[in-house]
Amino acid sequence: xxxxxxxxxxxxxxxxxxxxxxxxxxxxxxxxxxxxxxxxxxxxxxxxxxxxxxxxxxxxxxxxxxxxxxxxxxxxxxxxxxxxxxxxxxxxxxxxxxxxxxxxxxxxxxxxxxxxxxxxxxxxxxxxxxxxxxxxxxxxxxxxxxxxxxxxxxxxxxxxxxxxxxxxxxxxxxxxxxxxxxxxxxxxxxxxxxxxxxxxxxxxxxxxxxxxxxxxxxxxxxxxxxxxxxxxx
Amino acid sequence: xxxxxxxxxxxxxxxxxxxxxxxxxxxxxxxxxxxxxxxxxxxxxxxxxxxxxxxxxxxxxxxxxxxxxxxxxxxxxxxxxxxxxxxxxxxxxxxxxxxxxxxxxxxxxxxxxxxxxxxxxxxxxxxxxxxxxxxxxxxxxxxxxxxxxxxxxxxxxxxxxxxxxxxxxxxxxxxxxxxxxxxxxxxxxxxxxxxxxxxxxxxxxxxxxxxxxxxxxxxxxxxxxxxxxxxxxxxxxxxx
Numbered sequence: 001x002x003x004x005x006x007x008x009x010x011x012x013x014x015x016x017x018x019x020x021x022x023x024x025x026x027x028x029x030x031x032x033x034x035x036x037x038x039x040x041x042x043x044x045x046x047x048x049x050x051x052x053x054x055x056x057x058x059x060x061x062x063x064x065x066x067x068x069x070x071x072x073x074x075x076x077x078x079x080x081x082x083x084x085x086x087x088x089x090x091x092x093x094x095x096x097x098x099x100x101x102x103x104x105x106x107x108x109x110x111x112x113x114x115x116x117x118x119x120x121x122x123x124x125x126x127x128x129x130x131x132x133x134x135x136x137x138x139x140x141x142x143x144x145x146x147x148x149x150x151x152x153x154x155x156x157x158x159x160x161x162x163x164x165x166x167x168x169x170x171x172x173x174x175x176x177x178x179x180x181x182x183x184x185x186x187x188x189x190x191x192x193x194x195x196x197x198x199x200x201x202x203x204x205x206x207x208x209x210x211x212x213x214x215x216x217x218x219x220x221x222x223x224x225x226x227x228x229x230x231x232x233x
Numbered sequence: 234x235x236x237x238x239x240x241x242x243x244x245x246x247x248x249x250x251x252x253x254x255x256x257x258x259x260x261x262x263x264x265x266x267x268x269x270x271x272x273x274x275x276x277x278x279x280x281x282x283x284x285x286x287x288x289x290x291x292x293x294x295x296x297x298x299x300x301x302x303x304x305x306x307x308x309x310x311x312x313x314x315x316x317x318x319x320x321x322x323x324x325x326x327x328x329x330x331x332x333x334x335x336x337x338x339x340x341x342x343x344x345x346x347x348x349x350x351x352x353x354x355x356x357x358x359x360x361x362x363x364x365x366x367x368x369x370x371x372x373x374x375x376x377x378x379x380x381x382x383x384x385x386x387x388x389x390x391x392x393x394x395x396x397x398x399x400x401x402x403x404x405x406x407x408x409x410x411x412x413x414x415x416x417x418x419x420x421x422x423x424x425x426x427x428x429x430x431x432x433x434x435x436x437x438x439x440x441x442x443x444x445x446x447x448x449x450x451x452x453x454x455x456x457x458x459x460x461x462x463x464x465x466x467x468x469x470x471x472x473x
Contacts, residue, residue: 063401064447065440109398116394119462120360154356155395158349161297162402202299209298229359230366230384231280 011185011200018181019204025095025167025177029102030160036103037110042140044111045118055111062108067101067166074101075173098170102163109159117152118144150223157216161209178204242434245425249438252418253446259338259410259417260403264396266339267346268354274347275354276380289351296348301341302409308341309334309413334414342410346403353395357388390461397454401447418442 040055062070075097079090121144129139171180182201186194274292277285296304313329320327361384369379408419416424418439426435 060448060451063398064444064451066405066443069440112394112398116391117356117360120357120391151356151360151391154352154359155398158297158352158395159398165300202303205300206295206298210294213294213297228363229279230361230363230380 008196008200011197012204014185015178015181015200015204018176018178019208021095021175022164022167022177023208025099025102025170025175026160026164028099029106029163032099032103033106033110036107038114038145040107040111041114041118044115059108059111062105067105068169068172070105071098071101071169071173074104094170094174098167098173098175102167102170105166106159106163109162110156113152113155113159114148116155117148120151121147150220150227153216153220153223157213160212160216164208164212165205237437238431238434241429241431242438245435246438248425249418249421249435249442252416252421253442255335255415256404256407256417257446259335259342259407259415260400262339263342263346264350264400264403266343268350268396270343270347271350272354274351275358278351278355279358293348293351296345301345301406302412304345305337305341305409305412309337312337334410337413338407338410338415341413342403342407345406346399349399349402350396353392353399354388356395357392358384360391361387386461390458393454393458393461397451400450400454404446404450405443 040059043051043055046052075094078097079088082089125143125147126139129143134142167177168179170177171183176184178201182197185197274285274289276282277289312332316327316329319325365383365387366376366379369383370376374382407417410417411420411423422435422439426432
């Protein structure tokens with residue numbers, strides 16, 4: 001395999017053709033994860049009796065076991081479990097299982113991120129809300145969460161980028177994302193030209209990460225809205 | 234032959250436990266060094282130090298944007314080449330073969346942790362109101378004194394849950410250290426499993442050990458958080 005410009009171009013084309021699928025998995029699981037994560041964070045802060053302990057166990061399980069194990073549990077275990085109750089989900093696309101697993105996995109991490117941001121907003125804000133007669137959910141929606149999300153943005157960046165790199169595992173259950181495409185290319189070449197392919201995929205991943213970083217940075221700038229930090233900037 | 238040889242798993246459990254100190258030392262050393270570097274880098278970004286700020290942005294982007302395995306390989310094969318070049322240019326006699334694989338692991342994992350902690354500390358510093366620093370200045374503290382005595386202690390409250398996330402990820406990523414010949418939990422499990430193809434047993438053993446380590450870490454962070462957040466009065470509890 002010679003390393004002419006043409007071949008690099010085709011490699012990039014082949015890999016990039018699968019990028020939308022990776023981004024779809026990322027965005028879909030992020031949306032669900034963000035929702036679940038906020039819910040779990042609020043449950044843990046409010047210490048709602050039974051749910052609070054359940055969520056602590058859920059977070060512990062999600063963070064302490066490998067993502068691969070969780071993926072297999074949901075992909076192979078869930079259909080078996082449901083078929084015992086007479087529900088048949090064997091023909092659901094692997095993509096859905098992948099998104100479900102990633103959503104649950106990232107919601108545990110995001111719960112911790114949002115919880116820390118919630119604590120950082122401070123209880124005086126909540127007291128102010130109560131003093132003007134807001135209910136807790138109003139205070140949450142109008143005052144606490146908008147501030148908490150801005151504070152959480154850098155940490156969310158960390159988590160989202162980790163998730164992007166974790167999506168490579170989706171190929172193990174048959175979702176052909178960009179890493180899957182790379183494995184297929186290598187397989188078709190009988191293992192030749194591995195170096196080139198891995199250089200290409202590194203660049204694609206780094207490009208995507210850089211893109212995410214830019215988005216997060218712009219969001220941070222946009223939502224700061226005149227709030228000044230310790231350095232007065 | 235049974236599918237799962239539990240006798241085999243129990244027999245080899247102590248052997249795998251020998252890898253625990255190595256895994257823990259990699260994670261602990263790199264979280265400590267990484268936090269110190271990360272705090273410095275976060276400050277350069279918060280205070281917008283002209284040249285260093287841009288350097289930090291590129292550094293964080295590079296470390297977070299490339300796989301850890303690639304970083305390990307780059308260091309493991311790059312440092313000996315670099316030493317060769319230094320030896321030739323400056324006629325020194327440094328021998329790359331004397332460097333223990335642990336040092337490569339410490340270096341790479343510290344650099345990796347530094348990038349993630351930079352973002353954590355930046356978020357934490359940004360969460361503190363500017364009034365705190367103004368108050369410090371008004372009583373005659375220097376900026377550094379204000380940071381050290383007022384800002385940092387408050388900062389850890391927001392940083393701790395996120396540090397927990399990073400620390401647990403770090404523990405799990407130490408399983409890659411076998412690539413640079415560090416023999417930790419995963420490596421020992423693989424080697425024992427290879428002798429008799431007892432992969433399921435040994436992977437289960439490794440899973441249990443990792444889970445126990447992570448559970449203990451979660452407990453540790455839980456108590457740390459309780460300690461750091463002592464001064465807070467929980468409004469949520471009052472509202473209930």
